[in-house]
Amino acid sequence: MASSTFVFTSSSSASRHYLLLIPPQASAKAYTNNKLRVSNSPSFVLRTKGSIHLQGFVAMQEKGASTLSDDSKIKIPHVLTVAGSDSGAGAGIQADLKACAARRVYCSTVITSVTAQNTVGVQGVSNVSEDFVAEQLKSVLSDMQVDVVKTGMLPSVGIVKILCKTLREFPVQALVVDPVMVSTSGDVLAGPSILSVFREELFPMADIITPNLKEASALLDGVQLETVDDLRSAARLLYDMGPKNVLVKGGDLPDSSDAVDILFNGDNFYELRSPRIKTRNTHGTGCSLASCIAAELAKGYLMVSAVKVAKRFVETALDYSKDIVIGNGLQGPFDHLLRLKGHSQDCHGLQAFNPSDLLLYAVTDSEMNKKWGRSITDAVKAAIEGGATIVQLREKDAETQDFLESAKACLKICHSHGVPLLINDRIDIALACDADGVHVGQSDMPAHVARTLLGPEKIIGVSCKTPEQAQQAWVDGADYIGCGGVYPTNTKENNITVGLDGLKTVCMASKLPVVAIGGIGVSNARIVMEIGVPNLKGVAVVSALFDRECVLTETRKLHAMLSESNIDGTLKKL
Ligand SMILES: Cc1ncc(COP(=O)(O)OP(=O)(O)O)c(N)n1
Numbered sequence: 253m254a255s256s257t258f259v260f261t262s263s264s265s266a267s268r269h270y271l272l273l274i275p276p277q278a279s280a281k282a283y284t285n286n287k288l289r290v291s292n293s294p295s296f297v298l299r300t301k302g303s304i305h306l307q308g309f310v311a312m313q314e315k316g317a318s319t320l321s322d323d324s325k326i327k328i329p330h331v332l333t334v335a336g337s338d339s340g341a342g343a344g345i346q347a348d349l350k351a352c353a354a355r356r357v358y359c360s361t362v363i364t365s366v367t368a369q370n371t372v373g374v375q376g377v378s379n380v381s382e383d384f385v386a387e388q389l390k391s392v393l394s395d396m397q398v399d400v401v402k403t404g405m406l407p408s409v410g411i412v413k414i415l416c417k418t419l420r421e422f423p424v425q426a427l428v429v430d431p432v433m434v435s436t437s438g439d440v441l442a443g444p445s446i447l448s449v450f451r452e453e454l455f456p457m458a459d460i461i462t463p464n465l466k467e468a469s470a471l472l473d474g475v476q477l478e479t480v481d482d483l484r485s486a487a488r489l490l491y492d493m494g495p496k497n498v499l500v501k502g503g504d505l506p507d508s509s510d511a512v513d514i515l516f517n518g519d520n521f522y523e524l525r526s527p528r529i530k531t532r533n534t535h536g537t538g539c540s541l542a543s544c545i546a547a548e549l550a551k552g553y554l555m556v557s558a559v560k561v562a563k564r565f566v567e568t569a570l571d572y573s574k575d576i577v578i579g580n581g582l583q584g585p586f587d588h589l590l591r592l593k594g595h596s597q598d599c600h601g602l603q604a605f606n607p608s609d610l611l612l613y614a615v616t617d618s619e620m621n622k623k624w625g626r627s628i629t630d631a632v633k634a635a636i637e638g639g640a641t642i643v644q645l646r647e648k649d650a651e652t653q654d655f656l657e658s659a660k661a662c663l664k665i666c667h668s669h670g671v672p673l674l675i676n677d678r679i680d681i682a683l684a685c686d687a688d689g690v691h692v693g694q695s696d697m698p699a700h701v702a703r704t705l706l707g708p709e710k711i712i713g714v715s716c717k718t719p720e721q722a723q724q725a726w727v728d729g730a731d732y733i734g735c736g737g738v739y740p741t742n743t744k745e746n747n748i749t750v751g752l753d754g755l756k757t758v759c760m761a762s763k764l765p766v767v768a769i770g771g772i773g774v775s776n777a778r779i780v781m782e783i784g785v786p787n788l789k790g791v792a793v794v795s796a797l798f799d800r801e802c803v804l805t806e807t808r809k810l811h812a813m814l815s816e817s818n819i820d821g822t823l824k825k826l
């Protein structure tokens with residue numbers, strides 16, 4: 253956006269409020285009464301007297317006035333959660349807020365009950381009065397543009413009735429009902445008297461209901477649910493109560509190594525399977541799943557996509573949080589904001605970084621390409637045509653301006669083939685050309701600083717030779733680690749060789765995916781991949797691709813060899 257200067261002189265000397273609306277990438281500077289304020293937030297309120305000079309903003313509005321055109325307004329998806337508070341913050345309103353924040357959706361809250369709760373259980377419950385629930389609902393729905401309402405703990409028939417009445421008055425795009433009855437610790441949060449009002453009033457208004465096994469069974473008068481077929485029958489019976497979709501969560505099914513959920517929309521059954529994650533940290537998964545579904549619906553996704561994305565998000569968060577320890581009880585909370593540690597998720601819920609991209613990692617070298625008389629762009633083009641799955645520009649001697657120009661050109665080539673491009677060492681170049689990420693070593697810019705500078709979406713790789721470095725890389729928010737030299741190399745001076753044993757030790761200590769580097773080529777890539785550690789995802793190669801006459805041929809050969817390996821990094825039998 254072009255920066256502009258705007259001079260405004262207020263008509264009176266009284267203090268007035270202005271709302272500045274700023275697009276996400278812009279920064280605005282407001283000079284007022286000799287005070288300077290800088291903000292990157294989409295909007296902020298400026299209180300001023302007299303004249304103000306503004307740079308780089310798109311719109312200004314006297315607060316309360318409606319002079320803005322619709323084009324200037326920034327609307328973000330909005331979920332309203334109507335649920336109980338969990339003092340331990342693993343479930344309820346607190347989980348909903350975190351889930352929506354992680355999915356980048358605004359979340360407002362109507363609190364129906366305040367629970368004294370921790371990882372041991374529920375020690376106390378104090379329900380909010382029906383009138384006050386009604387007041388909260390009206391405050392939010394009469395003022396804010398809510399897209400989707402998500403419900404959790406609705407502790408009384410009166411509260412359910414008030415909710416239904418208010419939703420008829422203030423209709424929203426979608427209603428997600430998590431029919432909470434019992435906490436994960438087994439404490440009752442809504443008694444059996446709630447069942448009939450759920451069935452008769454709330455469910456017919458719902459776009460989806462998300463009961464777990466116990467809730468589905470209670471809603472169906474105690475029917476036993478023990479198999480996937482039972483889940484299907486339950487989904488059909490619950491669908492007949494009026495919701496547009498039913499998701500029966502089979503996480504507690506006995507004798508299943510997978511977590512199986514059944515989604516039924518009246519026409520089709522979708523069997524959604526994922527590996528069961530062994531962890532105590534499952535408190536709040538139901539609330540979080542329903543909130544994620546609501547968040548994705550608020551963004552405009554269709555139901556099946558919203559459910560799939562939500563399920564994947566919760567699985568990833570559970571897996572990521574499986575070892576964290578919060579509280580002494582049997583069921584701990586998990587970490588919704590895994591993004592903060594570098595596991596960024598794009599708007600579609602897919603990880604921005606796909607570890608399988610590490611399979612054939614081509615790392616350029618300006619000297620080698622010069623020696624063979626080719627430009628960096630020709631080298632990158634050939635490597636990609638040969639099957640490179642990720643590219644790093646490692647141009648140690650390049651002048652900044654030349655490096656930036658080549659990086660921009662290579663980025664175009666890489667992106668036209670869907671291949672990520674990373675920059676070695678130079679965060680400035682990565683920022684300037686908007687590369688997909690950087691690779692840093694132990695004496696380069698620390699990964700946590702790179703993460704702060706590049707933001708949560710970019711890919712960050714860190715070179716590690718020891719388990720301690722691998723642990724630190726994870727803490728710092730890296731996405732992968734490069735481990736080596738596995739074999740001696742002439743490409744990097746004085747580089748310590750860690751060998752296959754060193755590689756295996758680092759892989760086993762790493763929570764992050766690993767790419768092996770150093771002296772690797774067609775002759776030994778198979779042996780490297782055969783160490784058989786699941787998080788070893790590929791090999792990074794310099795001279796075996798670029799210190800050769802034909803980059804295309806060499807990359808093809810290596811790609812053919814690596815393609816025989818499966819996703820675990822173990823080689824398939826030929
Ligand atoms: C994929 C990958 N792994 C390791 C390295 C080495 O990085 P670093 O230790 O910073 O050494 P230089 O490459 O900067 O000499 C890498 N570049 N890529």
Ligand SMILES: Cc1ncsc1CCOP(=O)(O)O
Pocket residue numbers: 736737738740741742743744747769770771772792793794795796
């Ligand atoms: C950059 C780097 N880091 C560890 S070994 C190495 C060099 C890899 O180059 P080559 O593939 O030519 O051995």
Ligand SMILES: [Mg+2]
Pocket residue numbers: 676677691692693696
């Ligand atoms: Mg480096």
